[in-house]
Amino acid sequence: MFQFLEKAIIGMALLRMLSGSIEIFVAFLFLKYNDIEKALMINSSLALIGPIILIITTTIGLVGIADKISFIKLLWIFGGVACILYGVRSG
Template sequence: MFQLFEKAIMSMALLRIISGSIEIFVAILILKFNDIEKALLVNSSLALVGPIILIITTTIGLVGLSERVSLTKLIWIFGGVACILYGVRSS
């Protein structure tokens, strides 16, 4: 059967849609609470969602590329993602 998108592409896009929906939902919650302490608490919970989505999406993409990319390049990509996560956390 004809397939328009690869499974990896669909999975990555779906995760990004879910992530964006969570962001919008949190924005609505912040407006609903109308309290700076609660807004800060809800907003800080997003600090967990972003990196998790990044890691999962990157892993799905790398698994999809694993047949076409050498092991050395995969290690460099994982190293780059690790540097991004370290840079975001160490402020």
């Protein structure tokens, strides 16, 4: 029995693997440079990557189920993502 994966699932999984790979790469950069200032600078650049991956992954998932849920529910989901991003933003 061979089961096909949905394109949305493959896209979401690949984005998460990319995100995890970037995190591991950054950890190696921390060890390579062995400097607090550089580590903080590199770490702060990750603050841009996380929300971008979250938004893209959520969008892919929503496009994959857009025909199955109502427009109002889509708005609620996007509103929830916006609240998450607002809540974790710095400043």
